Amino acid sequence: MSSKTRIEFDGFEEAISRLTKLNGNVKSISEKALKKTHEIITQKAEDAITPHNQTHQTEKSLRKEAEIEWAGTVASVKTGFSISEGGLASIFLMYGTPRMKKDQKMYNAFWSKSTQQEVAEAQKEIFYNEIRRLNG
Numbered sequence: 001m002s003s004k005t006r007i008e009f010d011g012f013e014e015a016i017s018r019l020t021k022l023n024g025n026v027k028s029i030s031e032k033a034l035k036k037t038h039e040i041i042t043q044k045a046e047d048a049i050t051p052h053n054q055t056h057q058t059e060k061s062l063r064k065e066a067e068i069e070w071a072g073t074v075a076s077v078k079t080g081f082s083i084s085e086g087g088l089a090s091i092f093l094m095y096g097t098p099r100m101k102k103d104q105k106m107y108n109a110f111w112s113k114s115t116q117q118e119v120a121e122a123q124k125e126i127f128y129n130e131i132r133r134l135n136g
Contacts, residue, residue: 003079004078005037005079005119007030008120009120009121009127010120010124011124012127015127015128015131018131019127019131019134022131022134023134027070027075029126029127029130031075033122033123034068034076035068036122036123037123038066040118041079042063044110044115045079045080046059046062048103048106048108049093052089057086057089058093061081061086063078063080079110095107
């Protein structure tokens, strides 16, 4: 299962505004935050897929390199498994089938509230550390 993740945390607009006023490199900091986001989710997904490694095909389809994509002023990073490269099973693991219960750990690696909070906190920390650095 692959998804695009964006930067989302409380105070994001304010952080962008402050960085801009301080002549900070918003693009660079955004990419740094998205790489950290990718790292957090990928680590959780790797841990969750480990018990399911019969053929290692799904594990090999995990996007291990953070590729930042820009659409105008909006940046995102693909996280998860590449369906076209053998990651279809990740969907069955995350959501279950009529004969198989879902793997809650796999689902949580992407969608749990704790994962979302961890990602938001990491993004926020990266942005505010840069603001503090620029303020001297």
